[in-house]
Amino acid sequence: MPTNSQSRDVFYVSDGTAITCETLGHVVLGQFQFDVNEKTFPFVESEDKLSDLLKEISNSYKNKGNKPLVFFSIVIPELKKKLLDAPAHCYDVLEDIVKKVKNDIQIEPKPKLQRSRSVSKDSKSYFDRINAIEYTLAHDDGIKLTNLNDADIILLGVSRSGKTPTSLYMAMQFGLRVVNYPYIQEDMSSLKLLKEFEVHRHKLFGLTILPERLTEIRENRLAGSKYADIEQCISEIEKVEALFRREAIPYINTSSLSVEEISARILERSGLRRRLL
Structure with a gap:
């Protein structure tokens, strides 16, 4: 065959x-x-x-x-x-x-279904994970910028740079409460740090991406649009990276990284501890 x-x-x-x-x-x-x-x-x-x-x-x-x-x-x-x-x-x-x-x-294992193991071992850890997921979903894509004191980390970046999948992975896998906020085309004329983030500077972390990769991702969503145009992508990325440097916000390029690798590098750079639930 x-x-x-x-x-x-x-x-x-x-x-x-x-x-x-x-x-x-x-x-x-x-x-x-x-x-x-x-x-x-x-x-x-x-x-x-x-x-x-x-x-x-x-x-x-x-x-x-x-x-x-x-x-x-x-x-x-x-x-x-x-x-x-x-x-x-x-x-x-x-x-x-x-x-x-x-x-x-020298102990005989007693296999259990993976789904029930976390609950039976430590129900508090299980519900902490659920709360982290709910918090992260409520603060996805700049939907809500309240209760930032409860956030473990705040991810910033242009639209489609990997913020949402990374946020959800960190919530589900590590029980972290993650806020993510996108900088969009309308922000570019006067790009600055939001006042809501000023007091939480130590929680900020940036994601960036190669323009060619960003164009490819955006084309899959809105083919032929200005949103996906390579010049638009280059401009947005340059301005957001300049903001990261100006405000001393640590950031990484997500272009060739899996969500697992992105999350691991964020944890390493930010000093956050994994909550293994």
């Missing part, structure tokens, strides 16, 4: 959120040079949901002519066995490390 080593379907599968599978999968696949078509299947904890996944895997194999890659964490034995029988290369992201910990500490 013909294969195409330059393109692979990849599935991230879990009986929980699948964030761990995605994170590990991105790190591993970053070592290889081929195109990736990704799909995520969270909360696969029933025969029906597994059946939908198996159909996707089967169709991928038939259509592409090569086995898809599946990074998974499923603890229900019956579901795990059926997944391993599928026409795919399957990688259990937990199995090897769980076995090693078991051998090192």
Whole structure:
């Protein structure tokens, strides 16, 4: 059967959120040079949901002519066995490390569904995470600039520089309360720091991006618009970066970084501690 080593379907599968599978999968696949078509299947904890996944895997194999890659964490034995029988290369992201910990500490593991583990272990941590997500959603894209005392960090940047996905990732993964604010075309004639941010300077962090990448992203949203024009993108980026330098706001370029890498670099540069929930 013909294969195409330059393109692979990849599935991230879990009986929980699948964030761990995605994170590990991105790190591993970053070592290889081929195109990736990704799909995520969270909360696969029933025969029906597994059946939908198996159909996707089967169709991928038939259509592409090569086995898809599946990074998974499923603890229900019956579901795990059926997944391993599928026409795919399957990688259990937990199995090897769980076995090693078991051998090192001589304690038998008792697998639990990932979704319920956080709640049963520490319900306060679970609800702290929910509160962080709700706060971040309420302060997305400059919707609201109140209660900034509760923010852990405030992200600034031009529209489509990666603020929203980064904010949500940091809220969901680390329980951080994130505000993000976009500088838009109308701001460019007299770009300055908002008075609401003055007292919170220590929380400010900037995101920037290459003009070519910004144009590509904006074209996908509003093709042929002034919003996506390369000259417009260059002008906005230059003015916002000048603001960051003038106000001594730390910033990073997001052009070639995943949301995981962006978040990690922000945490490192800002000195924020990860709240592992």
